[in-house]
Amino acid sequence: MPPPPPHDPEPQWPIPTFNFRIEDLAHPGAKLFLDLVRADVALRDAVVTVCKWLYTTETVPTNVECITLVLRPMPGVAHTFGSPTHKEIHFSLDHIRNSESRARDEIIGVLTHEMVHCYQYNALGQCPGGLIEGIADWVRLNAGLGPPHWKREAGDKWDAGYQTTAYFLEWIEDRYGAGSIRELNEGLKDKEYDEHIFKDVTGRKISKLWKIYKEALEEKHGL
Numbered sequence: 001m002p003p004p005p006p007h008d009p010e011p012q013w014p015i016p017t018f019n020f021r022i023e024d025l026a027h028p029g030a031k032l033f034l035d036l037v038r039a040d041v042a043l044r045d046a047v048v049t050v051c052k053w054l055y056t057t058e059t060v061p062t063n064v065e066c067i068t069l070v071l072r073p074m075p076g077v078a079h080t081f082g083s084p085t086h087k088e089i090h091f092s093l094d095h096i097r098n099s100e101s102r103a104r105d106e107i108i109g110v111l112t113h114e115m116v117h118c119y120q121y122n123a124l125g126q127c128p129g130g131l132i133e134g135i136a137d138w139v140r141l142n143a144g145l146g147p148p149h150w151k152r153e154a155g156d157k158w159d160a161g162y163q164t165t166a167y168f169l170e171w172i173e174d175r176y177g178a179g180s181i182r183e184l185n186e187g188l189k190d191k192e193y194d195e196h197i198f199k200d201v202t203g204r205k206i207s208k209l210w211k212i213y214k215e216a217l218e219e220k221h222g223l
Helices: 028-036 039-054 093-098 100-119 129-142 162-176 180-186 196-202 206-220
Strands: 017-022 066-072 078-082 086-092
Touching: 017 039, 028 066, 028 093, 028 100, 039 066, 039 100, 039 129, 039 180, 066 093, 066 100, 078 100, 086 093, 086 100, 093 100, 100 129, 129 162, 129 180, 162 180, 162 196, 162 206, 180 196, 196 206
Parallel strands: 017 066, 066 086
Antiparallel strands: 078 086
């Protein structure tokens, strides 16, 4: 019997240093996190997921040197900030506690979303917030980490953000080919935002893409 064909080697992505801090060890959300997740593994997996969906080994940014995850009691879910080299992800212990029934999936999903913000391009800070958040949730969606309450709905605006924009981007990727959103992200690098990047990637203006997408959803749902 001939030997099996060799597997392509796993891409070697640049992995930064990780730091981890919990600001209230007695919080029920902290216990859930520590019981369900190894922080170093979860953060590394999130970096690999982001790199895989948004970059190639030739295009991946190498500026991120250190990522610090901070778990603390706070309203909301999570947010990310920092410099080009050092990023901080602050994650709500209250949200983790409130997600107890599916805490592990929610933790990994939120970390993946926030990790996108550590690596994605943002058109020199001028990219619409809805597109920034939509790309983050698009990566989360492709990683199989979308929560059960997400629904594929058109809404009023393509850049409403989060899952609304994520499902729209998924449709673009399916219709115009694998790598379309990677190319869109690349179009946000080191230059001011111009919605013409959608036409560069797909051949159509964003307004036309949104119209076709909404019509496809209405047809699917029999509206």
